[in-house]
Amino acid sequence: MPTADDVHARDTLRWLERAVIGLNLCPFARAVHVKGLVHCAVSAATDGHGVLEDFANELDALVAADAAVRETTLLVVPHALHDFLEFNDFLSRADRLVRKRGLEGVIQVASFHPHYRFEGAGEDDVANCTNRSPWPTLHLLREESITRAVEAFPDPAAIYEANIETLQRMGADGWAALGVGPTQ
Numbered sequence: 001m002p003t004a005d006d007v008h009a010r011d012t013l014r015w016l017e018r019a020v021i022g023l024n025l026c027p028f029a030r031a032v033h034v035k036g037l038v039h040c041a042v043s044a045a046t047d048g049h050g051v052l053e054d055f056a057n058e059l060d061a062l063v064a065a066d067a068a069v070r071e072t073t074l075l076v077v078p079h080a081l082h083d084f085l086e087f088n089d090f091l092s093r094a095d096r097l098v099r100k101r102g103l104e105g106v107i108q109v110a111s112f113h114p115h116y117r118f119e120g121a122g123e124d125d126v127a128n129c130t131n132r133s134p135w136p137t138l139h140l141l142r143e144e145s146i147t148r149a150v151e152a153f154p155d156p157a158a159i160y161e162a163n164i165e166t167l168q169r170m171g172a173d174g175w176a177a178l179g180v181g182p183t184q
Contacts, residue, residue: 006042007183008042008076008078008134008135008182009040009041009076010183011134011135011180011182011183012040012076012133012134012135012137013040014134014179014180015133015134015180016029016033016038016074017033018178018179018180019129019175019178021033023163023166023167023178024162024166025130025159025163026159027159028149028153032071032072032145035071037067037068037069037070037071038072038074039058039061039062039065039070039074040073040074041054041058041074041075041076042076042078043055043075043076043077043078043079043080044079045077045079045080046079046080047080048080048081050080051077051080051081051090052090052093052094052097054075054077055075055094055097055138056097056101058073058075059098059101059103059107059140061073062107062140062142063103063106063107067142067145071145072139072140072141072142072145073139073140074137074138074139074140075137075138075139075140076135076136077135077137077138078136078182080136081113081136082114082136083115084113084116084117087111087113087136088111088113091111091138094109094138095109105143106142106143106144107140107141107142107143108140108141108142108143108146109139109140109141110138110139110141111131111137111139112131112132112136112137112139113131113133113136113137114132114133114134114135114136114181114182115132116129116133118131124172126167126168126170126172126175127163127164127167127168129167129175130163130164130167133180134180134181134182134183135182
């Protein structure tokens with residue numbers, strides 16, 4: 001896999017810093033990022049099969065790593081799964097692999113995509129931006145970390161509502177001004 005100076009990793013980390021952390025879309029992300037516990041890997045795969053292999057490798061690496069060294073992994077997929085529906089279908093394969101490895105309840109997969117669209121939302125609904133990243137991205141999270149973070153946050157459901165309010169206040173022009181799209 002390419003190194004962290006890869007343009008796709010840089011784009012993803014810029015999105016993480018400006019949108020996810022900068023807009024506080026995930027109130028738990030700042031601490032993990034500041035501590036250097038976010039691993040960003042870029043898949044060179046050009047099809048779903050190759051992405052699944054890279055996902056399996058990153059899954060194994062995250063489980064093998066001490067959480068004090070690697071808390072979470074962002075697997076960036078710049079050369080495959082460009083169609084959102086194809087990407088969404090792929091998620092079931094990733095979740096199935098997590099279950100097959102006996103890691104259900106240990107690792108959770110979150111998803112981000114440049115064309116992310118919530119069910120029932122219009123394509124241009126700014127609320128979709130809460131899950132829009134510059135490149136298709138699979139986020140591998142330790143369930144233990146999620147539990148700790150949720151316990152520390154008084155009303156986790158309020159995060160989604162606050163995110164929608166923030167994005168609606170910004171509008172599409174405000175989101176575009178963040179400059180969190182792909183470099184290429």
